[in-house]
Amino acid sequence: MTTAVSATQNMGLYLASNPGVKYILFGGKGGLGKTTLSAATSYWLAKQGKKVCVFSTDPQASLTDIFERKIFGQGEVEIAKNLYALEIDADKRIAEYQNEIRQKIRDMYKMETIPEEVEDYINSSSAEPAMAESATFDAMVELMTSGRYDYYVFDMMPHGHAIRFLGMADILDQWVAKIMEVRKKAGEYKESASVLGSQKGGLAQEDYVLKELEFIRNRLDFVSNMVRDKTHTAFFYVLIPELMPILDTRKALEMFRAFDVTVSGVVVNQVYPQELRDSGGVPDFLKHKIDSQQEYLGQIKGEFADLIRGVVPMLDREPKGLEMIGRVAGILFGDSGVFLR
Amino acid sequence: MSVMRGAEKKEGEPKKEREIIKAAKGVMYGMALHGMVTYALRLRMHMENLFMLITMGDMLGVPVLPPYYSLRLLPYAVPYLKTWKQTLLRDRDITDSLY
Numbered sequence: 001m002t003t004a005v006s007a008t009q010n011m012g013l014y015l016a017s018n019p020g021v022k023y024i025l026f027g028g029k030g031g032l033g034k035t036t037l038s039a040a041t042s043y044w045l046a047k048q049g050k051k052v053c054v055f056s057t058d059p060q061a062s063l064t065d066i067f068e069r070k071i072f073g074q075g076e077v078e079i080a081k082n083l084y085a086l087e088i089d090a091d092k093r094i095a096e097y098q099n100e101i102r103q104k105i106r107d108m109y110k111m112e113t114i115p116e117e118v119e120d121y122i123n124s125s126s127a128e129p130a131m132a133e134s135a136t137f138d139a140m141v142e143l144m145t146s147g148r149y150d151y152y153v154f155d156m157m158p159h160g161h162a163i164r165f166l167g168m169a170d171i172l173d174q175w176v177a178k179i180m181e182v183r184k185k186a187g188e189y190k191e192s193a194s195v196l197g198s199q200k201g202g203l204a205q206e207d208y209v210l211k212e213l214e215f216i217r218n219r220l221d222f223v224s225n226m227v228r229d230k231t232h233t234a235f236f237y238v239l240i241p242e243l244m245p246i247l248d249t250r251k252a253l254e255m256f257r258a259f260d261v262t263v264s265g266v267v268v269n270q271v272y273p274q275e276l277r278d279s280g281g282v283p284d285f286l287k288h289k290i291d292s293q294q295e296y297l298g299q300i301k302g303e304f305a306d307l308i309r310g311v312v313p314m315l316d317r318e319p320k321g322l323e324m325i326g327r328v329a330g331i332l333f334g335d336s337g338v339f340l341r
Numbered sequence: 342m343s344v345m346r347g348a349e350k351k352e353g354e355p356k357k358e359r360e361i362i363k364a365a366k367g368v369m370y371g372m373a374l375h376g377m378v379t380y381a382l383r384l385r386m387h388m389e390n391l392f393m394l395i396t397m398g399d400m401l402g403v404p405v406l407p408p409y410y411s412l413r414l415l416p417y418a419v420p421y422l423k424t425w426k427q428t429l430l431r432d433r434d435i436t437d438s439l440y
Contacts, residue, residue: 117400121400131407179392192378
């Protein structure tokens with residue numbers, strides 16, 4: 001019962017036929033190999049002479065382990081020629097951001113010490129769960145708008161978080177628009193009062209607040225537009241031949257469609273080679289595992305046929321270190337269906 | 342001396358006129374515009390309170406905007422925080438509606 005599953009258009013061909021792509025995102029359930037495939041894609045692109053930065057938005061990021069280099073919280077670390085990796089230390093970024101706000105208050109009001117209630121508010125904000133997500137989001141936008149790289153590869157957080165992450169941008173965008181409306185209305189009333197009476201206008205302050213709101217809105221808009229922009233963004237979903245990841249992928253495709261996000265393809269990872277089953281001395285346990293995978297591969301082929309961009313086998317060694325990442329890249333961007341036929 | 346008195350008289354008249362005009366303006370303003378200005382300022386105050394609530398709401402236990410973004414706006418809100426909290430948290434009674 002061999003199921004020949006191959007990429008209808010593999011990763012290399014997909015990128016070649018979509019030359020405008022600049023942002024590459026890998027999503028999927030946790031533990032299926034998003035980080036490995038992000039690293040492999042970045043490695044391959046860097047080998048093609050493109051300057052690439054791979055960024056992990058996953059709070060359980062493992063680029064440090066994959067590249068066997070200390071990356072976490074170190075900024076953009078050069079891994080190889082043209083290849084850079086970035087893993088955000090959200091706590092550190094939040095602390096730096098809070099200090100910036102404190103300094104701004106001190107400078108604006110020539111204060112030595114921050115008022116207690118303001119200080120309490122700043123301190124308590126770091127305990128909010130959305131704070132780490134927002135800090136990562138902000139770092140992601142900062143990197144993308146920097147324009148320093150030819151390609152930006154994002155190892156996204158697991159599916160549920162990614163949906164929330166994208167949803168957050170949309171909801172906040174609408175929210176900020178409403179806040180701006182309120183702020184503008186407030187400014188108009190103030191202006192009317194100053195024209196009619198002797199009240200002093202507060203327009204200078206008003207402008208600063210509106211500028212800040214505009215800044216926040218632009219950042220949110222950038223991500224909202226980026227994930228929906230088929231010309232510049234490619235979104236790949238990673239799954240393995242098992243029931244839960246297939247169901248998850250089906251659900252994710254529906255949810256992303258609801259957000260008007262097009263999934264550019266799926267990559268099937270951790271596939272046991274069929275040849276292994278037929279070789280001698282293979283225990284029944286492994287034979288059953290391979291049979292089960294073949295069955296699910298059939299399902300994947302039936303359901304996501306045109307979307308399959310690569311099939312990556314379960315390797316004999318853990319995919320870490322540049323040599324192994326290079327091997328994964330070779331499979332992902334080569335004729336990845338051959339080994340299954 | 343008489344010249345000076347004349348000058349005082351001449352200066353005094355426009356001053357008086359100015360005062361009359363000012364008073365007339367005040368009456369006109371009070372009759373026609375004061376209500377509108379107060380109304381505009383009251384609306385502005387409500388809008389300001391609403392803005393503070395949706396941006397700094399979690400200071401009063403109403404989490405609306407994620408703090409990462411409200412922190413950006415915090416420096417501009419510092420001078421108004423005390424008044425805003427007092428306005429929002431004070432007890433209200435029927436006499437408030439008379440104001």
